[in-house]
Amino acid sequence: MALHQDSHLLAHDCADCPIRHRAVCAHCESDELTKLEQIKYYRSYQAGQTVIWSGDRMDFVASVVTGIATLTQTMEDGRRQMVGLLLPSDFVGRPGRSTAAYDVTATTDLVMCCFRKKPFEELMSATPHIAQRLLEMTLDELDAAREWMLLLGRKTAREKIASLLAIIARRDASLKSPRSSRGSVIFDLPLTREEMADYLGLTLETVSRQMSALKKDGVIELEGKRHVIVPSINSLMEETGDDTDGGFLV
Amino acid sequence: MALHQDSHLLAHDCADCPIRHRAVCAHCESDELTKLEQIKYYRSYQAGQTVIWSGDRMDFVASVVTGIATLTQTMEDGRRQMVGLLLPSDFVGRPGRSTAAYDVTATTDLVMCCFRKKPFEELMSATPHIAQRLLEMTLDELDAAREWMLLLGRKTAREKIASLLAIIARRDASLKSPRSSRGSVIFDLPLTREEMADYLGLTLETVSRQMSALKKDGVIELEGKRHVIVPSINSLMEETGDDTDGGFLV
DNA sequence: TTCCCTGCTTGATCTGCATCAAGGCAGATC
DNA sequence: GATCTGCCTTGATGCAGATCAAGCAGGGAA
Structure with missing residues (x-):
């Protein structure tokens, strides 16, 4: 076929x-x-x-x-x-x-x-x-x-960042292996901090600060500026403010 | 027909x-x-x-x-x-x-x-x-x-209110007479302040304050809480932050 | 090696909107 | 007319994120 x-x-x-x-x-x-x-x-x-x-x-x-x-x-x-x-x-x-x-x-x-x-x-x-x-x-x-629209209108900066990372993680995962090692996800950010800011309705400084905060709190790990490791996709999802049943689109 | x-x-x-x-x-x-x-x-x-x-x-x-x-x-x-x-x-x-x-x-x-x-x-x-x-x-x-999304992510409270009023004015006008007396528009708000806030990603207090501000500045007139008179649709459009060529949708 | 240059981080300060709180007003109900 | 209730306005205060300002890291060129 x-x-x-x-x-x-x-x-x-x-x-x-x-x-x-x-x-x-x-x-x-x-x-x-x-x-x-x-x-x-x-x-x-x-x-x-x-x-x-x-x-x-x-x-x-x-x-x-x-x-x-x-x-x-x-x-x-x-x-x-x-x-x-x-x-x-x-x-x-x-x-x-x-x-x-x-x-x-x-x-x-x-x-x-x-x-x-x-x-x-x-x-x-x-x-x-x-x-x-x-x-x-x-x-x-x-x-x-x-x-x-919900993200732009009602979410906090931290929730916005977490949501964006979750979306990229999900889409990336669906392009590659059907399921990476249960729970943890690794990917490269395809966007600069400024582009992330333009997407999220924030400034690039706020994006940078929140990325640092998520790193400090162990929600993500960073290697360099773009390479992201999410040890537990669930803890990331908890930061997004979304329902946990995970009906996320895009 | x-x-x-x-x-x-x-x-x-x-x-x-x-x-x-x-x-x-x-x-x-x-x-x-x-x-x-x-x-x-x-x-x-x-x-x-x-x-x-x-x-x-x-x-x-x-x-x-x-x-x-x-x-x-x-x-x-x-x-x-x-x-x-x-x-x-x-x-x-x-x-x-x-x-x-x-x-x-x-x-x-x-x-x-x-x-x-x-x-x-x-x-x-x-x-x-x-x-x-x-x-x-x-x-x-x-x-x-x-x-x-542009409105929610990047506009100020005042611009958001002006944009919403402009949209309602436009849709209302298109339902009724083809053209009301050149430039001025009158309509009733179909939404409460709280609903406006939910639409604009604001609180109802901010909506109320900005409505008062637009009234004080002569951009709109209010009769009661819902009846709105826009003396000059152009001055309203200037408050929206949009391009003035008026390609607004919805 | 040094010098850029671009993208990023971090700090200090400011401000627009949220939050908390107290009425006001008009229409409904008695 | 009195009271209630839903909706709205206005004021006082607080804070998340914007703005202004340095400085850093890494990669490419000479």
Whole structure:
């Protein structure tokens, strides 16, 4: 059974696929896949490069193949708020709109799989499955955004940091081994302190202080500035302020 | 030309309809409309009543016919964050999920047009137009949520209040006359101070103080606690911190 | 080796909003 | 009319996180 790892757009949960999470199964979708293959192309960006500026004309939609990108909004006076973190298989752009609503920036080296918007829209009208899959993904993103609203509006700085670490730990874990050694998780932060601050609605100084505090309290260990060891994912979760049943999204 | 005002779900912008904004035009959609008519039913709620609790089983999707409802999230210790405001024609619930993710509460008397989830999902697979319309609405909501993330993360209390008033003024205006007397807007707040606070990530005292401050500075006038007069929508917009070109959503 | 330069940490101080507390007002009930 | 109750306002005080300001660590260039 062939897997087309980079046409992430058609990703779905297919019980017959060896990779169930956001994998693409050719035997279910061969038609659409073929058509998608015909209109797709790749673009690469270096870490730090801007993919597109808010307000720019955007004549494509795309999905992330490898690397990490961010969506940010900026106010005239320079205040910045990150509103989305794009990881492999995440989708950018929206059918039916011609200009970008946010700045999209590559925070690591990035490869995107792009589709020109016009043919993509035509394909979408012709193949209902794509619209349904896109709806599903958009609803997930909406849930994540709302979870984030709770964080931004009501959580303390410490809870915000813990929540971000928990999210990264979780997503990282799901990309790699199905389960690392029970309870403990190790990962590299893909964001600078400033980017973390922009995501959490804090200043970079506060981020730094809270990271130090979590380290002092034994919730995390740091090797260098980016390499994080979480000895017990449960103690981290306790710091997030969330229900412990762990229904966290993103 | 017949209008089916309450099957809001199929709402779309039809150039031939007298009401272009989220109206339903029978001649475009007669088939789907007929099927939707067969599975729909109505429910009414009184102001203050809870429509559904987060975590409850939810075997329907629905759209608001009249009145206003809110989506809120609550932390164990009682901190609350509103994550959505549902106005007439807005959609609640999500195909493919069986439990509610948020508390849904009626803030005014409310009438909802409901569809049992199972037949609705079947209908959605059969009629691609519905999924596409739903996708469009969900993308709009996602944009609104992201706009709100900027507000929650980076705006001052005064900017938050001004932004909320601007949003209500705009939505209210679009429901009523196409254009009220150039520049000035009058409306009734559909929310208590506490609800405003939950929406804005503030306390009710801060909301009250900032409302008083805006009044003192002549940005708004108040008659009683709820009736708001905005003498100049432009001066209000200047207080929001947003770009003045006015691309505001929700 | 030295010198940057970028990203990070830590300290001192300030401030915007939360918190605690005390009324005020208008509509409902008796 | 008196009293109650829900909602709102205003004042006094406290504190979490912002702001201002140094200085450090590590990596790359010469």
